[in-house]
Amino acid sequence: MLDPEAELVRGDVRNKDVVRKALQGVDSVVHLAAEVGVGQSMYEVERYTSTNDVGTAVLFEALIDAPVRRVVTASSMSIYGEGLYRDADGGLVQDADRPNLRDGLSQWEPVDAQGRPLQPVPTPEWKRPALSSIYALNKYVQERTTHIMAAPYGMEGVCLRLFNVYGPGQALSNPYTGVLAIFASRFLNGQAPLIFEDGEQRRDFVHVSDVARAFAEALFLPQAAGGTFNIGSGKDRSVRDVADSLARAMGRNDLSAEVVGKARIGDIRHCFCDTTLAAERLGFEAKQDFEAGLAELAGWVAQQTAKDRVSEMRAELEARGLVA
Numbered sequence: 001m002l003d004p005e006a007e008l009v010r011g012d013v014r015n016k017d018v019v020r021k022a023l024q025g026v027d028s029v030v031h032l033a034a035e036v037g038v039g040q041s042m043y044e045v046e047r048y049t050s051t052n053d054v055g056t057a058v059l060f061e062a063l064i065d066a067p068v069r070r071v072v073t074a075s076s077m078s079i080y081g082e083g084l085y086r087d088a089d090g091g092l093v094q095d096a097d098r099p100n101l102r103d104g105l106s107q108w109e110p111v112d113a114q115g116r117p118l119q120p121v122p123t124p125e126w127k128r129p130a131l132s133s134i135y136a137l138n139k140y141v142q143e144r145t146t147h148i149m150a151a152p153y154g155m156e157g158v159c160l161r162l163f164n165v166y167g168p169g170q171a172l173s174n175p176y177t178g179v180l181a182i183f184a185s186r187f188l189n190g191q192a193p194l195i196f197e198d199g200e201q202r203r204d205f206v207h208v209s210d211v212a213r214a215f216a217e218a219l220f221l222p223q224a225a226g227g228t229f230n231i232g233s234g235k236d237r238s239v240r241d242v243a244d245s246l247a248r249a250m251g252r253n254d255l256s257a258e259v260v261g262k263a264r265i266g267d268i269r270h271c272f273c274d275t276t277l278a279a280e281r282l283g284f285e286a287k288q289d290f291e292a293g294l295a296e297l298a299g300w301v302a303q304q305t306a307k308d309r310v311s312e313m314r315a316e317l318e319a320r321g322l323v324a
C-alpha cells in the first residue's frame with residue numbers, strides 16, 4: 001500500500017521529461033530503478049546498458065538543473081566478482097580465479113596462482129572490483145556516475161552495495177535474480193529448486209527491512225555523505241543450506257533440490273559481506289533473524305502466484321553456451 005502522503009509518478013528512467021517531473025520539489029533521490037538479472041545481462045546487453053547506464057545518465061543530467069541534497073544509489077556485491085580470500089600463507093587474495101572451470105573441470109573452489117586452495121573471508125569495500133557480467137559493469141557505472149556527478153553539482157552521493165536481499169514483496173517470477181525468490185517460486189509451483197555447481201557456494205542474505213533502514217541512514221546521516229558501504233547481514237550461508245531452510249519454512253521438505261553440477265558463466269563461488277565500515281560510519285547492524293525472516297517470506301509467498309520460468313532461463317543460458 002502506498003503511503004497517502006506519497007506521490008507516485010510512473011515512467012521510464014530514460015525518459016527525461018518524466019524524470020524532470022519526478023524531481024520537482026524533491027529534496028533527495030534514492031536510485032533503485034534497474035534491470036537486475038545477472039545471467040540475462042549477458043545476452044540482453046543493450047537493454048541492460050540502456051536502463052542501467054543511460055537511465056542513470058538521464059537522472060544526473062536532470063539533476064544538473066534541479067540539484068538535490070543527496071542521491072543514494074543501490075549498487076551491488078556483484079561488482080566484487082569473487083569475494084576476498086586468504087591463501088595458504090595467510091595473505092589476502094583479491095583476484096581469486098577459477099581456471100579449472102574454464103578447462104571444463106567441475107572443480108568449483110578458486111585457487112591461487114600456484115593452484116593452491118583459498119579460504120573465503122568477508123569482503124570489505126576496499127576489495128578491487130572484478131566485473132564479470134554486464135550487470136556488474138552496469139552497477140559499477142551507476143556507482144561511479146553517482147560519485148563523479150554528485151559533488152561537482154553540490155550534491156552528496158552515497159552508494160550502498162547490497163548483498164543478497166530477500167523478503168516479502170520481492171519479484172518472484174524473475175528467474176535470473178534473487179536466489180530465495182527463485183527457490184520460493186519453485187516450491188510454490190511444486191518444483192524442486194535448481195542449484196548450480198554443488199550448492200556449497202556462500203552468500204550473505206540480508207532482509208529487506210534491514211536494507212530499508214540502511215537506505216534511511218544513508219539518506220539522513222551527515223557522515224554517510226560521499227561514502228560507499230556494504231550492506232549485508234554479516235553472516236554467510238551456503239546456497240544448499242538456504243534451500244533446505246526455505247523448504248522447511250514452506251513445508252516442502254519433500255522436494256529436494258536438483259544439484260545441476262554446472263556453473264553459469266560469470267557466477268562467482270563465494271562472496272559475503274564485511275559489514276565493518278557500515279557499522280562504524282552508519283551504526284548499521286542487520287537485525288532480522290534469518291529463520292524468522294524465512295518464515296515471514298514463506299507466509300507472504302503462500303498468498304502469491306508466481307510464474308516458474310526457471311526451465312526457460314536454463315534453456316536460454318544453455319543455448320548461448322553460458323552454462324559450463
Ligand SMILES: NC(=O)c1ccc[n+]([C@@H]2O[C@H](COP(=O)([O-])OP(=O)(O)OC[C@H]3O[C@@H](n4cnc5c(N)ncnc54)[C@H](O)[C@@H]3O)[C@@H](O)[C@H]2O)c1
Pocket residue numbers: 011012013014031032033034035036051055074075076077139161162163164165166170171178
Ligand atoms: N535484490 C537484491 O538482492 C539486490 C542486490 C544488489 C543490488 N540490488 C539493486 O537494488 C535495486 C532494486 O532491485 P530489486 O531487487 O528490488 O529488483 P526489482 O526488479 O524488484 O526492482 C527494480 C525496479 O526497477 C524498475 N525498472 C526497470 N527498468 C526500468 C526503467 N527503464 N525505468 C524505470 N524503472 C525501471 C522495475 O520496474 C522494478 O520496479 C536495483 O538497483 C538492484 O540492482 C538488489
